[in-house]
Amino acid sequence: MKRIADSTVRRLSVYLRFLEDSVTHGVRTISSQELARRGGTTSAQVRKDLSFFGSFGKRGLGYPAAELTASLRDILGLDREWRVIIIGAGKIGTALAQYHGFRQRGFDIIAVYDADARKIGSKWDGLVVRDIREVERDVPQELPDIAVLTVPSEEAQAVAERLVGAGIEGILNFAPVQLKLPAHITVRNVNMAMELEGLSYALTNRERSGEAQ
Amino acid sequence: MKRIADSTVRRLSVYLRFLEDSVTHGVRTISSQELARRGGTTSAQVRKDLSFFGSFGKRGLGYPAAELTASLRDILGLDREWRVIIIGAGKIGTALAQYHGFRQRGFDIIAVYDADARKIGSKWDGLVVRDIREVERDVPQELPDIAVLTVPSEEAQAVAERLVGAGIEGILNFAPVQLKLPAHITVRNVNMAMELEGLSYALTNRERSGEAQ
DNA sequence: TGTTGTGAAGAGGTTCACAGCG
DNA sequence: CGCTGTGAACCTCTTCACAACA
Structure with a gap:
């Protein structure tokens, strides 16, 4: 199968979110045009995606x-x-640990780690903060799929490794x-400082920057 | 002046961050290759950007x-x-309100708003949470440039308007x-659920998804 | 008739390769 | 000689336009 563009996958997420909404509101059928309108794109793009x-x-x-919702869920894993x-x-x-929206979408936060002794052992919404040194022992046992890295920049590379x-x-x-x-x-x-800088650039150079989201 | 691609602006942010680091470490001169290595791109891309x-x-x-750092700051506004x-x-x-990294980069958080009466009046790091109803009065007076929207999805469109x-x-x-x-x-x-879904897609379809960041 | 699915055309971004210059 | 700056080639994504079909 062909390589799928990142931008396509992103849009599938957008379509899915709107589709879920539509289904709960009783919508049976939806056109590429309607999906496009809500997804901020064009109907041709939706159909191509x-x-x-x-x-x-x-x-x-x-x-x-409903069928398309299920298909998109499958496609996105x-x-x-x-x-x-x-x-x-x-x-x-x-x-993030306390944000319930993730669990709701199938992302189950099973543990939180930190290196700071003052934080280790404290409870966040039912999760006890663990010592980062335990990560080498825990991961092979608990087999998490995804790690969310929210450590200081200087440590990010080492921790990631x-x-x-x-x-x-x-x-x-x-x-x-x-x-x-x-x-x-x-x-x-995910880089919030970079997004703010993107806004800064756009607001500074309105003539030459696009308005696209 | 030509329209500059979003991806270019994003990379400028990355270059800037590394340049600031380099300057504080006493680096005088830097090649496009070194910038590329740290920015996860190619030297030709850096030069083109x-x-x-x-x-x-x-x-x-x-x-x-140092000069390039200053130039990039200017360019990015x-x-x-x-x-x-x-x-x-x-x-x-x-x-976000408590994250000091923003102020450090020139983004000064001047106010926090909410609609929830239980939150209004509470203090966050020196900032008192204001009633969202005051926003129409405050904005013309205090002239904020940027609003960070962290309200529930259902309200986002109305609040944005x-x-x-x-x-x-x-x-x-x-x-x-x-x-x-x-x-x-x-x-x-900035959509964290979408990013997680992107990971989900990539991990599910490794053959057909790229590894590009 | 209305809307999808899709080749083909077009636009835009990236990579190449080398002339230009310190 | 080394590295930048850049036109041209290349590639990828988006848009167009229309045949296919419920």
Whole structure:
């Protein structure tokens, strides 16, 4: 199967979110145009995105909302539970640990780790903060799929390498550094400072910057 | 001047971060190759990115680190203070409000708003949570540049419209919805659920998904 | 008739390769 | 000689336009 663009996967997430909404509101069928309107894109783009994975629609009618929802869940790998550990019990780490939206979408936070002795042992929403030194022992036992990295930039690379050594293959990196890891490891970056700088650039140079989201 | 790609602006942020580091470590001169290595890209890409804005390097030598740092700050609009308000005093909102890294980079959080009476009036790191109803009065007076939206999805669109009506022109949106706003408003989205879903997709379909970050 | 699915065209971003210059 | 700056080639993603079909 063909390589799917990152941007396509991102849009599938958007479609899925809106589809779930539609289904709970009793919508039976939905057109590429409606999906496009809510997803901030074009109907041709929606059809192209979906066409990579099959034919889900009926010509003249649109897509059956419930079926398409299920298909997108499958495609995105959301038809299973993902075991997630959070590394770093700082501001963002604890906010994420307590955010119930993740569990709701199949991302089960099974542990939180930190290096700070003052934080280790404290309880966050039922989860006890563990010593980061235990991660090498825990990962092979508990087999988390994804690690969310919310440690200071200086430590991010070293901690990431430890996680990979312990068996983690997916990392959501909040540290503003580009991690260098083996090719088979999947990394996604979330960088709020960078987004603010993007806004700063756009607001500073409105003529030359696009308005696209 | 030509329209600059979003991806380019993002990379400039990465270069800047590494350059600042290098300068504090006494580095005088830096090559496109070194910038590429740390930015997870190629030297040609670095040179191309910079070339959109001018000629900053010396052939045979590389780029003067301090000068390039200053130039990038200018380009990104970081040679000034940006006034930021946070809308939504939930988990993420308060984590962001207390994160000092923003102020350090010129993003000054001047206020936090919420609709929940139990949260209004409480203090977060010196900032009193204000009633969202005051936003229409405050924005024209205090002239914030950027609003960080951390409200529930259902309310995001309505709140965003109120912010725009009050005069906000830049929004960092944490709600997992695509905001529909006038073209002159700049929006950036941060969507952690979407990033996790991207990881889920990549881990599920390793053959067909790239490893690119 | 209305909307999908899709080749083909177009636009935009990245990589190449080398001339230019310190 | 080494590294930048950049036009051209290349590639990938998006948009177009229309045949297919419920």
